[in-house]
Amino acid sequence: MLIDREKCIGCEECFPYCPVGAIRLAEGGSVSEIDQAECVECGCCYKRSSVCPVDAIYMPKLEWPRCLREYFSNPDVKHPSTTGNGRGTEEMKTNDVTGRFGRGEAGVALELGRPGVGTAFRDLETVAMAIARLGVEFESQNPVAELMADPKTGKFNDAVLNERVLSAIIELKVPVGKLRDVLAVVKEVATKIDTAFSLDLISRVDADGTTPVVAIAQAAGFSPRPNTKTNVGLGRPLFKEA
Ligand code: SF4
Ligand code: SF4
Structure with missing residues (x-):
């Protein structure tokens, strides 16, 4: 985004609307500029x-890779790669139909950045490379996946590393038995990035009403707050239960 210096009167009315504090008075103080x-x-x-x-x-035409900022930060803009709005995927929200998360599997979503701080893809690469060493598979439908030069190592395309966004999500799915190792790495890598970092765990409830991932998260030093997502009448399942 840019400010036309010929028009701006330096009134500062726009300052509070910026979620990352990027608008400021330019030198001299009579007009504003955007960092x-x-x-x-x-x-x-x-x-x-x-x-x-x-x-x-005004908004100039955004060339790649700067346009990634808009794709991830402006919910009114669709990601060309996924044709969806927003930062991530449907995750568990449509699991009744998609069966994406089966029994014995745990979904992990690592959300980096939030309004007020934002994040850079360099932070996401740090997290992805740490977790990739465990041999996990990243969710290919997530728009972050296409930014990885090598999904096996979590290495991102160097050209995108300095691009900043409000928030982005790394998604993966692992067997529940591997979750403890993933959470240990998450704990460790969280100290190496400089932004807000939240962890979502996705799991189906077992027939006896328990969710083993909760105990695993607690043992790993997290304080999970379980929520359920029930979509009554969403549609017929497109999968067969294993
Ligand atoms: S400070 Fe912001 S709101 Fe005020 S004239 Fe300049 S661009 Fe417009
Ligand atoms: S981050 Fe958003 S609100 Fe702030 S200057 Fe850029 S486009 Fe405007």
């Missing part, structure tokens, strides 16, 4: 608020 390194192209200052009294804020 291009920090701006995640979320569009809030431009179209959500329509706050600028003189229409000084």
Whole structure:
């Protein structure tokens, strides 16, 4: 996002709308400017608020890889790779139909960044490479997957590493028996990145009403807060139970 210096009157009305604090007064203080390194192209200052009294804020054409900022940070924009909006996938939300998470499997979603801090793909690479050493398979439908030069090692395309976004998610699925190892790596790698970091665990409830992943997470030093997702009448299953 850019500010037209010929139009801007330096009123600062747009400042509170930026979730990463990228808008500031330029030298001299009579006009404002946007820190291009920090701006995640979320569009809030431009179209959500329509706050600028003189229409000084404008969106230039974003070339690759900068356009990734918008794909991940502006929920009104679709990812060309997935044709979906948002940062991740449906995860467990449609599991009744997709059967993506079977019994004995655990889904892991690592959410990096949040409004107020954001994250860079360099952070995601750090996390992905640490976990990839365990031989996990990353979710191919997640838009982060196409940014990996080598999904086996979690190495990202070097060209995207400095691109900043509000938030992005690394998704993977492992046998429940492997979850303890994954969580140990997550604990360790969390100390190496400088942004908000939340961990989602996805698991089906066993027939006796228990969810073994909760105890595994607690043993690994996490404090899980279980939530359920029940989609009554969503549709007929497209899979056969193993
Ligand atoms: S597009 Fe978003 S991140 Fe960039 S300056 Fe506007 S509000 Fe801030
Ligand atoms: S609202 Fe418009 S005029 Fe006011 S500081 Fe922001 S860009 Fe400049």
